[in-house]
Amino acid sequence: MRSYLKNILKWMDDRGGFSELLKPLTTHLVPPDATWNYVWGSATLFCLVLQVVTGISLGFLYQPSADVAYESLQYIENDAFLGSFIRGLHNWGASGMVFLMGIHMVRVYLNAAYKYPREMSWITGVILMAITIIMAFTGQLLRWDNNGVWSAVVAAEQMGRIPFIGKSISYFLLGGDTIGGETLNRFFSMHVFLFPALIFLMVTYHLYLVFRNGISEPPKAGRPVNPKTYRKWYEEMLQKKGVPFFPDALWRDAIFSALVLVVLLVLAFFVGAPALTTAPDMTNVNVDPKPDWYFTWIFALFALMPREIESYVMFFGPVIGIGLLFALPFLSNKGERSPLKRPWAVAGTLFIVLSISSLWYIGSIAPWSPRFDAEPLTKYTVPKASSQVERGIQLFNDEGCIYCHQIGEQGGIRGPNLTNVQNRLNKDQLIIRIVNGAENMPAYGGSLTKEELADIVEFLLQNQKK
Amino acid sequence: MCDCEEGQDKDTIKRRNFLTKLTSGIGMVIGAILAFPLITAMLDPVTRKKKQVWRRVGSMNDFKLGETKMVTFKSASPYTWSKKIANSAAYVRRESSNDFVAFSVNCAHLGCPVRWVEKSELFLCPCHGGVYYKDGSRAAGPPPRGLYRYPLRVKDEVLEIETQAIPITTMDA
Numbered sequence: 308m309r310s311y312l313k314n315i316l317k318w319m320d321d322r323g324g325f326s327e328l329l330k331p332l333t334t335h336l337v338p339p340d341a342t343w344n345y346v347w348g349s350a351t352l353f354c355l356v357l358q359v360v361t362g363i364s365l366g367f368l369y370q371p372s373a374d375v376a377y378e379s380l381q382y383i384e385n386d387a388f389l390g391s392f393i394r395g396l397h398n399w400g401a402s403g404m405v406f407l408m409g410i411h412m413v414r415v416y417l418n419a420a421y422k423y424p425r426e427m428s429w430i431t432g433v434i435l436m437a438i439t440i441i442m443a444f445t446g447q448l449l450r451w452d453n454n455g456v457w458s459a460v461v462a463a464e465q466m467g468r469i470p471f472i473g474k475s476i477s478y479f480l481l482g483g484d485t486i487g488g489e490t491l492n493r494f495f496s497m498h499v500f501l502f503p504a505l506i507f508l509m510v511t512y513h514l515y516l517v518f519r520n521g522i523s524e525p526p527k528a529g530r531p532v533n534p535k536t537y538r539k540w541y542e543e544m545l546q547k548k549g550v551p552f553f554p555d556a557l558w559r560d561a562i563f564s565a566l567v568l569v570v571l572l573v574l575a576f577f578v579g580a581p582a583l584t585t586a587p588d589m590t591n592v593n594v595d596p597k598p599d600w601y602f603t604w605i606f607a608l609f610a611l612m613p614r615e616i617e618s619y620v621m622f623f624g625p626v627i628g629i630g631l632l633f634a635l636p637f638l639s640n641k642g643e644r645s646p647l648k649r650p651w652a653v654a655g656t657l658f659i660v661l662s663i664s665s666l667w668y669i670g671s672i673a674p675w676s677p678r679f680d681a682e683p684l685t686k687y688t689v690p691k692a693s694s695q696v697e698r699g700i701q702l703f704n705d706e707g708c709i710y711c712h713q714i715g716e717q718g719g720i721r722g723p724n725l726t727n728v729q730n731r732l733n734k735d736q737l738i739i740r741i742v743n744g745a746e747n748m749p750a751y752g753g754s755l756t757k758e759e760l761a762d763i764v765e766f767l768l769q770n771q772k773k
Numbered sequence: 774m775c776d777c778e779e780g781q782d783k784d785t786i787k788r789r790n791f792l793t794k795l796t797s798g799i800g801m802v803i804g805a806i807l808a809f810p811l812i813t814a815m816l817d818p819v820t821r822k823k824k825q826v827w828r829r830v831g832s833m834n835d836f837k838l839g840e841t842k843m844v845t846f847k848s849a850s851p852y853t854w855s856k857k858i859a860n861s862a863a864y865v866r867r868e869s870s871n872d873f874v875a876f877s878v879n880c881a882h883l884g885c886p887v888r889w890v891e892k893s894e895l896f897l898c899p900c901h902g903g904v905y906y907k908d909g910s911r912a913a914g915p916p917p918r919g920l921y922r923y924p925l926r927v928k929d930e931v932l933e934i935e936t937q938a939i940p941i942t943t944m945d946a
């Protein structure tokens with residue numbers, strides 16, 4: 308029996324050529340000291356595989372039609388066996404992919420692995436990053452809840468700022484003048500067919516390049532890359548001390564990917580995907596569109612940027628950013644690779660990471676958004692309030708002051724906290740500010756009567772007792 | 774390499790050159806033909822683009838003087854299966870007995886839906902804190918301009934709005 312099975316396997320391998328196919332893995336030599344710092348790319352690839360599997364699973368459950376997509380998501384989330392877990396895994400897999408890709412990129416940049424002869428690896432990497440971001444974005448939209456559809460509007464508006472062709476692009480993106488049934492169809496086809504196909508092409512090529520040009524050896528200060536001699540030197544180094552890619556290097560990738568899987572499984576199971584917001588409806592304005600975490604920093608940027616330059620930044624920012632990324636291997640393709648000898652590269656990376664992190668942080672608080680759900684003040688906010696102060700409190704709620712200003716613990720944080728405003732502004736100054744507004748505060752002169760104004764000011768002056 | 778005579782060799786090369794060109798030419802033609810359905814399908818919204826239309830949003834008397842009210846209507850040319858998602862909203866304000874204005878609900882910054890806060894007569898945007906006065910002009914926050922307006926007309930006491938694309942603020946706004 309045993310030998311019978313063995314014969315079958317032998318036949319399959321003889322006619323099917325499986326060992327031949329895999330042989331290059333065991334004969335391909337890599338630098339011996341390629342260590343744990345080399346696992347980021349393969350972990351990103353692992354996430355891609357995970358996305359394909361969970362994506363196909365979701366495809367069996369999802370209805371890509373504007374009319375019922377939301378219902379099918381409810382089904383996935385609430386009724387389907389393991390549905391919410393699969394959705395969670397797809398969500399966290401996407402997060403993992405974006406995150407690991409970011410680290411992979413920073414690693415490659417800091418070690419200058421993009422220099423000769425691996426320029427094309429960097430360039431295809433940048434393309435892959437762009438496609439991944441598109442995938443993350445289109446995926447968020449397929450959730451097709453209110454958050455999803457309004458995110459599509461925001462994206463279209465951003466595209467619309469591109470000079471000359473902006474309007475056509477946003478028309479193309481939405482599949483028309485407004486959000487409609489067309490929109491979901493388009494995003495679905497892009498997310499499920501078009502861009503995955505492009506990713507596969509690019510990933511295959513990216514991997515081919517890894518084999519063709521070899522894994523970059525860990526940099527050493529004082530050993531600059533010289534395009535004239537590098538290839539020969541690399542070849543000789545490999546001949547002398549290279550180790551086979553499989554299993555000497557691949558085992559680390561396997562372990563790390565398994566680790567990533569465990570983390571993603573835990574996150575998917577215990578945290579899950581973002582909760583669905585209300586059903587998509589362009590006539591429902593009681594929504595609070597927020598992007599998924601990968602875009603929170605851009606969201607923050609739009610809120611904080613001076614509006615005079617915003618249109619320019621929205622257009623030139625990405626153009627210059629992407630342009631620089633593509634240009635990088637041409638700007639510097641030889642010389643030192645070690646971060647120890649490239650302090651500016653380290654400083655620049657640190658600066659970008661820090662800026663994005665702070666934008667992230669502030670974006671997650673979104674202090675600029677009015678808090679429509681702020682708990683209204685009651686007459687007890689001021690102890691023993693006079694009837695005028697009570698009226699002032701009521702107005703503070705009704706006029707929407709509370710959406711942007713805090714009294715005590717209650718209220719929004721767009722504007723200054725007004726709990727003790729009487730220590731900063733006197734009565735006249737308060738009146739002037741309320742009537743005239745400021746750059747980020749509307750003028751209330753038109754909508755408040757004299758008495759109402761007096762009531763509010765009286766209340767604000769009272770506040771110290773709180 | 775070739776163990777044939779020299780003349781034949783030249784012919785072979787010529788022939789190969791021709792076959793190379795032929796094959797890549799055919800490849801390109803096939804590619805172009807295959808790209809055609811992809812492109813036409815992607816451009817469907819362009820080829821089926823319809824004109825904007827007038828939609829009734831209510832009778833004149835539904836709107837009180839000085840009141841701002843939300844109305845909803847169907848977009849210009851939705852696929853028939855779009856159902857509810859093809860509906861749009863606008864804020865209509867009656868300024869005098871015969872003057873109406875209709876504002877887009879889309880913030881002039883990046884298109885988020887603004888909310889009307891009745892008492893303070895302001896439109897507030899949830900996204901980045903844009904604020905507009907009741908006449909649609911910008912009051913605060915990042916929007917570079919006031920709210921966009923819909924064309925509006927009264928026909929036999931009935932208010933009609935002309936559908937519009939989602940307003941897009943461009944660089945020069």
Ligand code: FES
Nearest residue numbers: 880882883898903
């Ligand atoms: S979309 Fe309204 S303030 Fe940005």
